[in-house]
Amino acid sequence: MLRTLIGSAVVAVSAFSAAQAVAQDAVKIGLIVPLTGQQASTGKQIEAAVRLYMAQNGTNVAGKKIELIVKDDGAVPDNTKRIAQELIVNDKVAFIAGFGVTPAALAAAPLATRAKVPEIIMAAGTSTITEASPYIVRTSFTLPQSSVVIADWAVKNGIKKVVTLVSDYAPGADAESSFKARFTAGGGQVVESIRVPLATPDFAPFLQRARDTKADAIFIFVPSGQGGTLVKQYVERGLDNAGIKLIGPGDVTDDDLLPTMGDAVIGTITAHMYSAAHPSALNKAFVEAFKKANNNLRPNFMAVGGYDGMKLIYDALKKTNGATGGDTLVSAMKGMSWESPRGPVSIDPETRDIVQNIYIRKVERRDGELYNIEFETVEAVKDPVKAAKK
C-alpha cells in the first residue's frame, strides 16, 4: 500500500517536472496582423484560421508546446517593425508570421535576417517580398500568379482588347504589368491602363473611361474590401450591357464579401488560388469548421493563407524534431508539400514562395449563396515574376 503510494507520488512528481520541462520548452509564434483599420478583415480571417488550426491539431508538436502571441499592427509598417522586434527580443519567438500588407512584410524582413527568425507571410502578395530576406517563406500567393493565368485564359477565349483598372500601389502595379506582358505576348491588346487611387470609394469616372474604350473585357484588381462597390458601379455604368466582361485576380470577388455583393456580380470570371466552394473533402471540412468557430463567417483566401502557414510551421517543427533556429527551420520548409484546403501546394525550394494550382472561376449562385465556382485548373503555378528572372 505504502509502496504504491510512494510509487504514485514519484510518478506524479516526475509527471509534474516533465510538464514543467515542456512549459520551458515552449515554441512561441508571434502573429502580427492588422486587426484594426482598413485591412482589419484580413487580420480577422488569418487569426481565426490560425486558431482553428491550433484547435484542430493540438498545441504539442514534437514535444514542444506551441504558444501563440497575437499582435495588431494596424497595417502601419513602423508598428509592424517595432512589434516584430519586441517579439524577437523580449518574447524570444521562434517565428514571426502574418503580415497583412506588403510594406509591413518588407519592414520586418531585415529583422528576420538579423535575428535568423523565419518570417511566414500569410497574406501580402507582392512578388518581391520573398527576396527581401532568406528567412521569408510565403503561404499566401503572389498577384502575378493569378494575373498571368487570367491573361492566358483571356487569350484562349477570344478576348482581343482589354482595358486594365488597378489600384495604384505595389500589388496593383504587379498585377497590371504581369497581365499586360502575358496578354500582349499572346496576341492581345491592352487599349488603356487606368490606375485608381487606393483610397477611392468612387470608381464611376474610371469605369466610364473604361467603357468608352469599347474593349472586350476589363481587367480589375482592387484590394479585397473594395470589390463590392466596384461591381455595383460596373453595373450602374452599364458596362455589362455594353458587353465588357469583368475579369481579374480573385481579390475582387473575395469570399468574405461575396455573399453581400448582389446578383450584379454573377458571371464575373476570375483566377485565384482559393474559393470556399473548392470541391474537396478537406476544404468542405475546413469551411464547415471555420464557419462554426466564427459565427458563420465564410473563410476567404486570407484565411487559407493563415491556415497553411500554421500547417507549415507545425510540419517544419516535426521535421526538425522540435529544434528551432532560422536556418534549420527554413531548410526544413523548403520543398515541403501538402494538401491544403485550396488543393495541392508546395514551397519552392529556390524562392521559398508557394507553388499552387490557380483556378479559373465564375461567380454563380449555389444553394442560395454566391460562390466562385471553379471550372478550369492550371496546375502548380510558380511565381512568374521570379521565374522570369532566372
Added chain:
Amino acid sequence: MIDAGAGTAAAPRADVGHGFAARGHWRPPEIAFWLAVLATVFLVPSWHLILNDVAILGLFALSLDLLIGYAGIISLGHAAYFGFGAYVAGLLAKYWIADPVIGLIVAGSAAALLGFVTSFLVLRGSDLTRLMVTLGVALVLREIANQLGWLTGGADGLQGINMGPILGLFDFDIAGLVAYVYSLIVLFFLFVLARRIVRSTFGLSLRSVKDNPMRASAIGIRINARLVAIYTVAAAYAGVAGALLTQTTSFASLDVLSFDRSADLLLVLLIGGPGYLYGGLIGAIVFKLMQDWLANLTPQYWQFWIGLVLVLLVVIGRERMFGWTLPVRAYLERLGARIWPDRPAPARKQ
C-alpha cells in the same frame, strides 16, 4: 503673462527681468521627470523599443506644441515635416552618408527649409484655412512620395537603409538600447532648446501674438516674421523626429506622411495639454503606453477603449481629472522652495 515674482511698479524693468529669469529655473518636478526618464534606460530594458517610439512621438508632439501652444497655429498636416525628415534621412543613409548624426542635421535642416517655404501659405487666413492648408501640404507630399516610386519605393516603403554606427562608435543593437538612448539625448537637447526659445523675449512675443494679434501688432511686434520663424523651427523639430524614426527602424514608408499620423499627434497633445512643453511628452507617454497596453489586452478593440478615454478626457476636462494631484504638486513646490530657498536669478542675456 509674467506672473512668477512679478515686481512692483517702482522698478518694473528689473523685476520683469528677475521674474523672467526665475521662469527659466529648472523646478523640482521637471528634474524629477527627467530623472525618471533617465531611470527607464537602466530599469526596464525590455521596454526600450516602445520607449524609443514614445521619445520620438514626444519630440514630434513637442514640435506641434510650439505651434499650437505658443503661436496658436493649428495644424492638421504636421506629418508633412515629420515624413519629409524621415525620407530625407532614409535617402541620405541609403545613397550618401550612413552617419546618423549628420543625417539628423541634414533632415532637420531640410524640414526647416520646407517649413519656411510653406509657412507663407499657412500665414494666410484664419484657423480653418490653416487647417485646410496644412492638411493639403501633407497630402500633396504623401502623393509625391507615392509617385516617386523609383526614389522612395512608393507604397512598398523605402528599403535597404543601412544605418552606420552613431559617431562611428555605437552600432544600433536589436534590443533597442542604443536607439533609445540616442533618441533620448536628441529629445533632451531639443527640449532644452525649446525651453529657452519659449522663455526668451521671442517666445513671449509669440504668446502675445497668440493671445491678441491686434494688440501685439499695435505694440510693434512683427507678427508674420514671428510666425514664420516659429513655424520653421517647429518644422525642423518634426523633421528631426521623423529622421529619428527612420534611423532607429532603418525603414520609412508612406505612413510617415499619413493623415492619421497628424491626427494622432493632435490627440497626443490634447491628452498632455498644450502650452507648457511637457504636454507633448506626457501625452506621448500616456498615448503610446495606453495603446500598447490596450492592444495587448484586446488586439481587435483597443481603438474603442482609447476613443472612450479621449472622450472622457474632453468631457471631464484634464484639470478636473487630475485635480487630485494638486496638493501633491503644491507640496513638491514647497519642498523645492525649501531646497533652493529663493535662488538669486542669474543675469541672463536675452
